[in-house]
Amino acid sequence: MKLNTPQDLEKLRQDILSKRDPDRPCISICVGTGCLAFGAREVIEAIRAEIKTQGLDAEIDTKGTGCPGFCERGPVMVIYPQEICYLQVKPEDAPEIVSAIKAGKVVERLLYVDPATKEKATRESDIPFYQNQERRVICNNIRIDSKSIDDYLAIGGYSALAKVLSGMTPEAVLEEIKKSNLRGRGGAGFPAGRKWEGSRNAPGDTKYVLVNADEGDPGAFMDRALLEGNPHAVLEGLIIGGYTVGAREGYIYVRQEYPLAVENVNLAITRAEEYGLLGENILGSGFDFKVIVHRGAGAFVCGESTALMTALEGRVGEPRPKYIRSNVKGLWQKPSVLNNVETWANVPLIINRGADWFTQIGTKGSKGTKIFSLVGKIKNTGLVEVPMGMTLRDIIYKIGGGIPGGKKFKAVQTGGPSGGCIPESLLDLQVGFDELTDAGSMMGSGGMIVMDEDTCMVDVARYFIEFLTDESCGKCVPCREGLRQMHKILTRITEGKGREGDIETLEELSEVAVEASLCALGKSAPNPFLSTLRYFRDEYEAHIQDKRCPARSCQALTSYYIDPEKCQACLICMKKCASKAIDGGKNKIHVIDQEKCTQCGVCLDVCPSRFGAVVKISGEPVPPPIPEEQRTIVRKKKEK
Amino acid sequence: MQADRIEKIIDRHQGEASSLIQILLDIQGEDNWLSREALERVGERLGVSLARIQHIATFYKAFSLVPKGRHQINVCMGTACHVRGSPRVLSTVQDLTGIRPGETDLDMKFSLETVNCLGCCALGPVVEIDGKTHGNVSAANTADVLKGYE
Numbered sequence: 087m088k089l090n091t092p093q094d095l096e097k098l099r100q101d102i103l104s105k106r107d108p109d110r111p112c113i114s115i116c117v118g119t120g121c122l123a124f125g126a127r128e129v130i131e132a133i134r135a136e137i138k139t140q141g142l143d144a145e146i147d148t149k150g151t152g153c154p155g156f157c158e159r160g161p162v163m164v165i166y167p168q169e170i171c172y173l174q175v176k177p178e179d180a181p182e183i184v185s186a187i188k189a190g191k192v193v194e195r196l197l198y199v200d201p202a203t204k205e206k207a208t209r210e211s212d213i214p215f216y217q218n219q220e221r222r223v224i225c226n227n228i229r230i231d232s233k234s235i236d237d238y239l240a241i242g243g244y245s246a247l248a249k250v251l252s253g254m255t256p257e258a259v260l261e262e263i264k265k266s267n268l269r270g271r272g273g274a275g276f277p278a279g280r281k282w283e284g285s286r287n288a289p290g291d292t293k294y295v296l297v298n299a300d301e302g303d304p305g306a307f308m309d310r311a312l313l314e315g316n317p318h319a320v321l322e323g324l325i326i327g328g329y330t331v332g333a334r335e336g337y338i339y340v341r342q343e344y345p346l347a348v349e350n351v352n353l354a355i356t357r358a359e360e361y362g363l364l365g366e367n368i369l370g371s372g373f374d375f376k377v378i379v380h381r382g383a384g385a386f387v388c389g390e391s392t393a394l395m396t397a398l399e400g401r402v403g404e405p406r407p408k409y410i411r412s413n414v415k416g417l418w419q420k421p422s423v424l425n426n427v428e429t430w431a432n433v434p435l436i437i438n439r440g441a442d443w444f445t446q447i448g449t450k451g452s453k454g455t456k457i458f459s460l461v462g463k464i465k466n467t468g469l470v471e472v473p474m475g476m477t478l479r480d481i482i483y484k485i486g487g488g489i490p491g492g493k494k495f496k497a498v499q500t501g502g503p504s505g506g507c508i509p510e511s512l513l514d515l516q517v518g519f520d521e522l523t524d525a526g527s528m529m530g531s532g533g534m535i536v537m538d539e540d541t542c543m544v545d546v547a548r549y550f551i552e553f554l555t556d557e558s559c560g561k562c563v564p565c566r567e568g569l570r571q572m573h574k575i576l577t578r579i580t581e582g583k584g585r586e587g588d589i590e591t592l593e594e595l596s597e598v599a600v601e602a603s604l605c606a607l608g609k610s611a612p613n614p615f616l617s618t619l620r621y622f623r624d625e626y627e628a629h630i631q632d633k634r635c636p637a638r639s640c641q642a643l644t645s646y647y648i649d650p651e652k653c654q655a656c657l658i659c660m661k662k663c664a665s666k667a668i669d670g671g672k673n674k675i676h677v678i679d680q681e682k683c684t685q686c687g688v689c690l691d692v693c694p695s696r697f698g699a700v701v702k703i704s705g706e707p708v709p710p711p712i713p714e715e716q717r718t719i720v721r722k723k724k725e726k
Numbered sequence: 727m728q729a730d731r732i733e734k735i736i737d738r739h740q741g742e743a744s745s746l747i748q749i750l751l752d753i754q755g756e757d758n759w760l761s762r763e764a765l766e767r768v769g770e771r772l773g774v775s776l777a778r779i780q781h782i783a784t785f786y787k788a789f790s791l792v793p794k795g796r797h798q799i800n801v802c803m804g805t806a807c808h809v810r811g812s813p814r815v816l817s818t819v820q821d822l823t824g825i826r827p828g829e830t831d832l833d834m835k836f837s838l839e840t841v842n843c844l845g846c847c848a849l850g851p852v853v854e855i856d857g858k859t860h861g862n863v864s865a866a867n868t869a870d871v872l873k874g875y876e
Contacts, residue, residue, distance in 0.1 A: 119844070119845050119846060120845065120846050120847075120848055120849070122859075123846045123849055123852075123859035123861055124849070124861070157846070157847070157848035158848045160848065302842070303843070304803070304804030304805045304806070304808075304842040304843035305804050305805035305806045305843055305847055306843070307843070307845030307847070310845050342751055342788055343788075343841070343844070344845075380747075380748065381747075381748060381751055382786075383747050383750070383751055383782075383786035383787070383788040383789065384786050384787030384788040385785060385786050385787060386842070397747065398744075399744055400742075400743055400744035400745060400746040400747055401746075401778075401782070402781050402782055402785045402786075403785070403786075459847065461805070461806035461847035461848070461850075462805065462806045462809045462810070462847075463809060463810070467806075467847055467848035468848060499805065503805075533805070535805045535806055535809065537809055541809050546808075546809070549805070549808050550805075553803075553842065559785075641813075662866055664818070664821065686814060686817065686818065686865050687811075687814055687865060688818075688864075688865045688866045691864050691865060691866045692866050
């Protein structure tokens with residue numbers, strides 16, 4: 087069915103809503119990639135089978151939805167209309183869940199329990215993880231079936247597009263976006279309105295609008311969650327963008343490593359075309375627009391604007407010089423607006439609720455909300471959407487629940503491989519584009535990796551430089567060769583072979599890469615080194631001068647040792663040691679042969695925590711093994 | 727890959743040179759690698775030189791120019807997995823399979839690759855085998871994870 091006017095769209099929306107009973111129970115289960123890995127597919131199948139068994143097909147609906155963010159406790163289930171939230175649901179829980187809905191009860195044991203107060207939270211919004219967020223963009227993920235356009239229409243979808251096409255001039259839309267001060271969520275934070283204006287005013291009839299969904303930053307998956315969970319929101323934003331700048335074609339560049347996102351966005355395009363929300367003469371406005379999906383073949387550098395455009399042209403994704411900005415001369419030398427997934431998804435919200443609403447929250451330079459992926463050494467791993475200006479401390483402790491295992495916080499890494507590490511002393515920093523840049527890091531696409539006392543900062547720098555060395559396209563020498571040398575030196579330092587003068591050489595190489603690389607990848611590549619050096623210089627010096635890894639993480643600088651006082655001769659580590667480096671026996675205290683040990687750390691992993699006998703040592707000699715005659719454990723016989 | 731299947735893929739993309747990457751992705755998706763014959767055929771049909779195709783096939787990570795084993799192991803080396811211990815998992819996988827990233831063992835059982843973030847950071851360290859995600863892998867339980875594959 088093709089919709090010919092905005093009124094048709096509104097009528098269809100009313101039709102959809104009138105057929106739906108808001109009081110009818112609906113079980114929403116996240117089938118995003120994270121929850122699927124936890125077994126969400128089996129859960130949804132078990133639930134559907136159970137509904138059939140109990141003969142409730144006509145009474146209970148089910149929905150596979152996008153990611154609501156609480157990946158730590160997946161699979162996540164929300165039951166409407168009460169919004170009861172069950173966590174870590176298993177297929178065997180299905181009968182109990184379905185019976186409880188029938189009886190109007192709640193399955194208490196599947197609710198969230200506050201670790202501090204032991205209080206249970208029934209509704210999704212009562213869970214502290216969600217309570218402290220400001221969920222404007224990602225909130226719809228759990229409410230809609232990501233494959234259903236009707237679900238999106240039911241929650242008001244495409245009303246912003248209808249509003250634009252039925253009465254707003256492109257100038258008015260542009261004015262609204264500029265007024266909202268929406269800045270690009272992909273990294274650089276360039277004001278979207280100014281980018282759009284540049285393209286709109288550029289000469290030529292052929293223009294393009296592009297979605298950057300080449301989310302390459304390791305540890306970041308917010309764009310994937312949006313594209314998988316709510317692809318129509320991104321499409322709607324893109325169509326509005328096309329209308330505003332005068333483009334008739336849009337491209338979505340999405341990594342092929344995200345197969346579900348590719349599938350859902352392709353389906354969304356087909357559905358939107360069927361309703362006439364894409365194609366010719368959209369809603370009778372005379373505006374034509376089509377969208378093409380291009381799968382990225384796996385190259386980090388293609389997230390860079392000019393490299394992405396080169397890749398879209400079917401060539402190797404190497405960046406181009408930007409003497410003329412790509413919003414004037416971009417894809418096939420035509421004016422092209424490239425924005426990130428999250429940026430596009432914000433557009434319909436701004437059009438519907440107004441720029442004044444959007445700017446109500448945020449800092450001076452950064453308005454609205456930002457989605458972060460909070461990962462690493464954190465209790466509540468997941469996606470969080472917070473108002474700009476929230477402090478890192480609140481994000482990590484109030485939402486993330488702090489560091490697991492009673493460990494101490496060391497740093498948080500933001501901005502992906504080109505970002506930087508922020509130490510504990512700066513935890514009260516407010517998140518915003520300018521604030522993070524001032525601290526030597528950057529917003530990036532929103533990855534936030536928490537590190538604890540066991541993380542070695544030199545190793546983190548080495549890790550990121552290694553990543554960037556692999557991903558450098560090879561066009562500019564300072565990036566291609568400089569990074570390789572930096573990686574060599576950093577590797578040497580983590581192996582305990584660091585020399586005096588290494589830090590200075592690294593600084594010199596960094597300076598050249600920053601000054602003389604063409605694109606942002608090379609220019610920002612030394613950031614992980616520079617920011618860790620700025621805040622953790624003592625760790626570099628410990629590695630170089632004392633041959634010691636303060637975090638006891640670098641394999642070559644760490645030895646494993648079994649404390650004879652604590653060893654209970656349980657044989658577990660002995661059996662698991664792949665190198666057969668552990669000597670011992672029943673009632674015979676275990677000893678690690680340091681010559682044979684490969685520092686794999688398995689003994690530490692498997693030693694029962696109630697013993698805690700295996701310890702890591704760095705920078706000091708391993709104590710000599712205890713004499714043979716003292717190695718026998720005499721156990722007290724249990725009294726009967 | 728049979729010639730007619732390659733033709734079909736090229737037709738699906740209307741034989742446009744700008745679709746070169748998409749065509750190669752489809753062939754890679756079906757065969758798990760790009761044979762020389764396939765690349766030559768694509769070059770002929772699209773009017774693109776083999777050199778340019780090679781440039782693309784070696785630049786992007788998704789492409790392989792050698793055949794792959796029966797089971798594809800992807801060890802996630804993303805940042806979240808890294809700080810949770812993926813380097814130790816990778817070295818254990820290497821010890822157990824006897825191959826390094828990018829290699830396939832002699833009896834074509836396993837191919838090993840490292841990937842940068844599969845987006846399941848809550849489960850890290852993550853090892854993906856034939857598309858199935860194994861979460862919370864440690865050096866100690868890697869052998870158990872690999873055991874199930876023949």
